[in-house]
Amino acid sequence: MVLLVVPLLSGCESLGYYSQAASGHLELMRARRGVDAVIADPATPAPLRERLMLTRSMLEFAETELSLPAAGQYQHVVELDRDAVVYNVMAAPRYGFEPVLWCFPIAGCVAYRGYFQRSRADAKAADLAASGLDVYVGGAAAYSTLGWFSDPLLSTFLWREEADLAELLFHELAHVRVYLPGDTTFNESFATFVGREGADRWLQQHGRDEERSRWQAQIRVRKDFVRFVLGWRERMAERYRELAADGADEERLEAEREELWTAMRSAWLEQRDGEAARYDGFFSAAASNARLNAVADYHGQLDAFATLFAAEGRDFEAFYAAVEDLAALSTDARQAALAELAADQDRSR
Secondary structure (H helix, E strand, O other): OEOOOHHHOOOOOOHHHHHHHHHHHHHHHHHOEEHHHHHHOOOOOHHHHHHHHHHHHHHHHHHHHOOOOOOOOOOEEEOOOOOOOEEEEEEEOOOOOOOOOEEEOOOEEEOOEEEOOHHHHHHHHHHHHHOOOEEEEEEEOOOEOOOOOOOOEEHHHHOOOHHHHHHHHHHHHHHHHOOOOOOHHHHHHHHHHHHHHHHHHHHHHOOOHHHHHHHHHHHHHHHHHHHHHHHHHHHHHHHHHHHHHHOOOHHHHHHHHHHHHHHHHHHHHHHOOHHHHHHHHHHHOOOOHHHHHHHHHHHOOHHHHHHHHHHOOOOHHHHHHHHHHHHHOOHHHHHHHHHHHHHHHHHHO
């Protein structure tokens, strides 16, 4: 996730939004402590010292093995009194999936707005919902400032399982390596792929065989969940297009929407088992096309990037160069290229 702070401000957003973004980030900067100083402090609890040394090793690995720009990043640590550092607001039509976008001069148009206070995020979501949109508010444990600042380690993610911690750090660093203004799905899917592939390589090279096996099993369950959600999202989108073509009125649209969500929830419960039950809460929550979009943003192009990575011999430098080539294409050409790469992945299954 990318946070839009002072260098990314534009006149198309309210001063209040700028103020909370800038002040929230500056508050973190004021609360940070240098990692070197914390490690050297005799009063630092051993578990914290060990965890900070682990992140140091991960950052070195990111630089040398994954060709990620880790130098100068995560040199400070901040203790927070909440589970998320920012809260992202997303919105979409009630009978469609074209996301509401917010535009900035460097980041381009993105499909979310981040707030440091949950109350502000909820208030924005309520305003959007009152206008007839579907909304979703999700907490984020970390964010990237795209290299504009030295991003800190945060208590919101520092104590995660080793594989999850590695995945998160590599994900955020991937945003610094390649970022395409105006394409949320491209950026987040790319970073998700790098984070996942990097974490797997970290576990493998450090002999974490048991944890790697457990983590890979979790990834397989996550992939099944994502495939299910994206399949239903496309089914719903197609149905909404048909209804629009038929000139369906509000009553019919609402009835169809209810039927689609009920059918999706039932289908999930019928086909899922074992570890997949941990995703039941996703389906029991209130219907929201924006929530389905959040899954698509972070996972919608993973297959394409996996195909590209394999085609580049699983070499990260070559992979990044190929990703940058994709980013340089026009929107239509890039989407066509990604679709073809994803189709190659489907054919190889």
